[in-house]
Amino acid sequence: MTSLPIEETQRLPADWRDLFALTKPRVMSLVVFTGLCGLLSARSPIHPVIAFTAVLCIALAAGAAGALNQWYEADLDAKMRRTANRPLPGGRMDRQSALHFGVGLSVFSVILMGFAANWLAAAWLAFSILFYVLVYTVWLKPRTAQNIVIGGAAGAFPPLIGWAAATGDTPLLPWLLFAIIFLWTPPHFWALSLFVRTDYAKAGVPMLPVVAGIAVTRRHILLYTLPMIAAALAPWALGLASWIYGLTSIVLNLLFLALAVAVARNTATEPAKMGPEKKLFGFSILYLFALFAGIVVDRLVLA
Known part of the structure; x- marks a missing residue:
């Protein structure tokens, strides 16, 4: 192609x-x-x-x-x-x-x-x-609507790499941080892709809104939000982080879930500039920054 x-x-x-x-x-x-x-x-x-x-x-x-x-x-x-x-x-x-x-x-x-x-x-x-270039760009993106689901792993490696650089090891917690970004990527990206689906259709890229439609994409955003929330709560639930991160994660995930539900319930034929999809996309960026800042503060306080 x-x-x-x-x-x-x-x-x-x-x-x-x-x-x-x-x-x-x-x-x-x-x-x-x-x-x-x-x-x-x-x-x-x-x-x-x-x-x-x-x-x-x-x-x-x-x-x-x-x-x-x-x-x-x-x-x-x-x-x-x-x-x-x-x-x-x-x-x-x-x-x-x-x-x-x-x-x-x-x-x-x-x-x-x-x-x-x-x-x-x-x-x-x-x-x-190599994963981003060969697996996502060359293999997945032009072939499947699930490209961003698997390809999202490419953007999930940085916390794992940062941890490995500091310790020479990769225990459970950095893998949970990897999982958070991996599961965050689909709802984050699909919220944006709803606004640029005509571009993808013109270029022949099988993004989910192009091949499955707006309604299916909205439902998928909510469905993929649920395992993301589970991964985001896991460091606290497993005792790898204290109440500081736990409280931060609960608040952020409740807000994310509320926006994802609003997206799934939206029946408009086109996503609006100030609609739930745009609000979810904007919040999803703040969500990841705040969540990761929360784990750093939590870990430094416990040090």
Whole structure:
């Protein structure tokens, strides 16, 4: 679907802002935050320089995955209004440069993580890049409406990597943090995809709203919210976090559930700009930031 090069047009010169745009900086901010939370939650003595380097490597790896995603999907991005002005479809950069940038950044981030922190963290970092590019971008996204369900694992690795960088180990709690992001991704992304489903339909991407419709997507948002809530409560329920995190998690999850129910009950033929879908999408970002901040505060207070 994306193996053919995009049509060559008069190419404008690329600058640092185009390279930065290749890294998907808005996505990277959440990746960096959750990776930092994983590192801090480990409560393991780590030199500040090593800690900074580990988080930097997570950011660079996320940027590398974003660049490789845009390299592979250049033709697809050109068909969608919200992505048509990215550096490649916008004609400001050639695909070979994006490929070299993505591969180089990937290799550099993994090697730096290995030498600065440990090779377990480096291995998980490498796996997360390969998972996002090969499993999600190349295999799942163009083939199944469940692409974001499985592919969501790619964005769930940062807290696991951060913990591994600090301790050289991956016990139960970082895996629960992984599970929270993994199960959070579908309701978060589907709430957004309802607004851009025509773009996906035009590009031939089988996102859930395209192949199953709005009503089914709304119900799936609620259905996937339930296991997400269970995962979010698990650290407290299993005694891995105190009442500080427990109370934070209960409040946030009740609010998330209320919004998901409102989405499922919405019968409008089109999602409104100020409707429940938009409110859920906006809150879902705040939810993840607040939940992970809660686990860090909880772990540091208990230290």
